[in-house]
Amino acid sequence: VTCESLIMSNNLDTTVRVKLMGDGKMANNELDVGIKESEKSGKNRLILALSIMCIILAIGLIFCFVRYKICDSNAAINSSLSSKKSPCPKTTQSRLQTSVDILNDEYLVANWNDSRLPSSLKPYLYEINLRINVDDKFFNGTTSIKFKCFRPIAFAVVHSDPNLVYDFSGVKIYNLLYNDQLGQSLQIKNVSYNAFYSYFIFHLDNGQKFLENQNYEIVFENYNSTITNNLKGIYYSTYVTNNVTKTIIVSQLQPLEARKVFPSFDEPSLKAQFQIRIEHHSEFTALSNMEEIMKIKLDDSWSRTIFNITPIMSTYLLAFTVSDFKPISTIGPNNLKIRVWARDDYANNTQYALNIIPKAYAYFEDYFQIKEVVSKSDHFAAPDFNAGAMENWGLVLYRESALLYDPEKSLLEDEYFIVLVICHEISHSWFGNMATFKWWDNVWLNEAFANSLMYLAMDKIKPEFNVLETLVVHDIFNVMEKDSVETSHPVSTHVDDPTQVQQYFDEISYEKGFSVLRMLRGFIGDDLFRQSLRNHINKYMFSNCDMNELWKVFTESRMILNNEKMIFTVEIIYFNIFPNCKLQIQHIRNNDKLDNTRRISHNTCD
Template sequence: MGLDEAVLLSPDVEPIRYDVSLTPDMSKFTYEGSTEVSVTVVNRTSTISMHAKELAFWSCSYTPAGGSPQQAKGIELDVRATTVAFVFAEPLLPGKGTVAVAFTGQLNNEMAGFYRSSYTDINGISRVMGSTQFESLDARRAFPCWDEPSRKAVFKLTLTVPASLTAFSNMPEASCTTLPGGELKALSFMDSPRMSSYLLAWCVGEFDYVSALAASGVVVRVYTPPGKAASGEFSLDCAVRTLDLYDGFFGVPYPLPKLDMVAIPEFAMGAMENWGLVTYREVDLLIDPVKASSAQRQRVCSVVTHELAHQWFGNLVTMAWWDDLWLNEGFASWTENMAADALFPEWKMWEQYTVDSAAAALRLDAMRSSHPIQVPIRHAEEVEEVFDAISYCKGSYVVKMVHAVLGRENFQKGLMAYMDKHKYGNTITADLWAAWEASSGMPIAEMMQSWTTQMGYPVLTVSDFKEAGGKATVSVKQEWFLADGSEVSAADAKLWCVPILTSTKGGISDDVSMMREDTMAVTVDLAGGDWFKFNADQQVPMRVSYPDDVMARMSAAIKSKAMGASDRAGLLLDSYALVKSGRGNAGSLMKLLTSYADEDDATVWEAIEGVLTGLDTVLVADEGIRADLNKVAKKIIAPLLAKVGWQAAKDDGHLTVLLRATLIRLLGTFMYDDEGVVAEARSRIGNLRYA
């Protein structure tokens, strides 16, 4: 893990400082570069090794403080290890000094490192812009550096570019000098805060922008290709409001004086959280202010809130090594929903989470090919394999679980302490658990270890239901849930520390019990009702299997909507997963589906859609059962379609738009033979032909 420690960055010495100067030639797709690195040599050495990839080197020297420069006698590249070693004739003595390197790089077209994007401007002319993408291991493609998250450093960047172009970086511009001849200008940027190399960024090209001021005084800009500035207004509004929200939530104000968000024409990811200069794929930042759909607005808002969460969780406080990547991505994925829900409460983001991120995590993690949230990373290159739904979706799911167990006050109090203690530094997962244990007095590390260090999740099987005196008593057994229904041997058996959260007619119970063994007796206060449901609000990544008598009581609560939307959706998704795994009964699932005849919640209908289409696929070879499924589907789809209609209305809410889209998607599968549906479809096709 990492290079030798001849040149060390630690809290006991001054941080490494990089002065990076680049002169890109946009027409030849190359650039000349020089780097001066202020370091502390802690061990006598004849070699300084740095990360480097696809760079050509001309010279290297080391100058000790107060001494004369020593030229490297040799430059040795290791292509496989992506390193360069500068070898000196005489050993370098411990102390402070400066490493100066001259090199040449390529402005590649691989969307990694310092790369070029092609686009067509508003006049139809082909243009090229340059931008960066360094996470995880591609800062080394742009300049020689110690390219590891724990080697935090201060960066000062200078870009020499054509005078007609705009260039910006993480920090505001410190100076701009027009060079002799007037064709080039040198832009020097202010020193960055102490940060990891993968967060450094810059852009060069032609841009328009819109801007606003956050309540804290931070200038926020959205940069767009020329002529598209209006398309950045929505994301700008989201960013300003989110920045203000996070200042209070994390307890540490955003520490940079500006925040830029840039739309990049060619971009491999959805977005990248570079500190103070967040880069985005165009469709994840820019939307038509008039024609944008509800789904587009929600997507852009969620991506913006996710990336801005990283300005704290990932940038201000960074994982020490890539095996704790989930600390970045899982937490930002939870926070994106928290912030979007605060900005647009009418979207009901946490209800949507149940059928979106939570469902994705449960699907993937029910496979034997899954992996733990915390994955040992022996070589940095392996990190690319864990940018997946486990790190993002299951990671966010376990954060959601902690929030439910701790409560908002203890959760936020611990988070604030964590941020303040570790700001500008690096952490491991245990540091976060320690902060929450201190804020709550609860054994968070014990609970969370079972969820982050082992793959998979449990299914709780409920049995032996008894009711007396307004209380229900049941036996609960936990087992490793596998989607394929395969047997789990005794050697492979797993246990989780499962928080038991319960919903009843009276709402979500404040009592939380911890299930640490494979079986447990649980008593539930029915709060004046006759039904209960475990995993209230689907806060815990698990499935729950109930006996028929308990299911019958919950079915009544579904029909009356006494049960919340997240629980109505989650119960259906659990039942479907259990049937597919062989643990459930298809007839019971069909009966449960009829309980949703009066359902009108968009989130619950997304769950219904997934179950109906899944069953239709599974039953394709059994015409008899498939016909029964079609009858059930028509019975619950037709009344709601009549209510919602085909045509958008001016007073449609965000979720009504999403609901209508869900219903219309289902028509082709389950109501293709309905005369009214066929007539409406033909009418609309005819209108399109003559439009």
């Protein structure tokens, strides 16, 4: 792979191009097969027949392993389906088969089979009611989704995990009138389920369709699921205190786990607001993204906590906890209520984080000149957490080692790590939460910019760490080694298969992406870099963008600041298995040039 970064100037025009181009040698092999007819012995005929049978058997086995299971209920949603049943009946179909007639328009065809949802329907409000039983490790839910139709379509595609069990008689679709009042009910002809992409397809009755510029509501009543400890979706976590094992409930919905908790349009670009209500045992405290506005005692054992409505945000940023933890609190900039939660045994280890968190918010509010949108920020130390932390808006979840600091036992490297993680997660409030990437192939922008910003905040909050001087050795050199193997991947990688998403949350996306942005900031200067990010957040607040739209903002910011046109172009394509990568940066105006050849482990570079 040849990786060239060209910076060229012609009069007042400056062009920055970053290209990854494949340059591998491919042997051109020509195979001439001549078949000469002759009499075959009986033995050869037998061998040939057995070979053909083996090939047919192998093809059949391969097909069985790679086919995608699609199940179709093939029945009307009526009283005969009132009993609870698995969302995926036992009967399956080939990925390309469908039980309905193919119509002329693809948005009127009911055999949708794509990794992405149709662009016709966009949600704007979820109302999610969960009843979480910590003791039984089980939850029930009711979810309604209000959405708008932007293009006529005869079906609705909604993500849902196979482990969510539905009573299909409780699934209703309504037309919404003025002020979102319920109107006429739409009839559901049948329901099919795509197990590979984890979504239902709700086929409307013959002749019915969702109409352009009309609002609708789909209601899912009384679904349920068990709660496991697999650290995905809603899961349980345990800890021991005074020889007693206690259980709490935590959530992790990034990247594709919101569908494990509630039916949803589970894509980053399909943002909406969320109204959350959680029923739980009264001895526990329930948390979500927004502040609690009411707690109602239902009976001697159960309470319902109602939370304020969220800002417009992506499904993966939603969060829930149900625990017996107690917080310590303070007030941050602009009256932001900040709390740090941990189990009682570690209550004395939360103060250090509580000192750092307000400083991080103050730094980023000044850096972006944009206030934090939510009114409270909870930081929760979970005994079991898969990642270091997760930037859920208003409820940031951490692994205990990433948030809790023991003044008597913790090392300097522990302190460094805690400050780093806190700054990284809080920076996401602006770059990631307010303005979000459109799809997971741009996750590197989300994480690489968060890394860039966290180091700037760390240098301000803890200058004694000398982070800007040491990060090259600690972080960049490390990822260069990781990037030197043939199994590495481009920073921006096309993602279609949903099973591929998680693997790109790696050091290439985080640290190599950061390295590219660090070079960009060094080239254009701190002032233009900061102003471009401010303009970006203001332009895409509560919305989404892709990589090219981000570079366009940098170009516009350059023109505004210096009255000079500067074009940023990023072209990234896939490399083959012979990744010889050459990086060239050239600025013709100043006659500067830098060449750098990437080293591939166990390979010879040109």
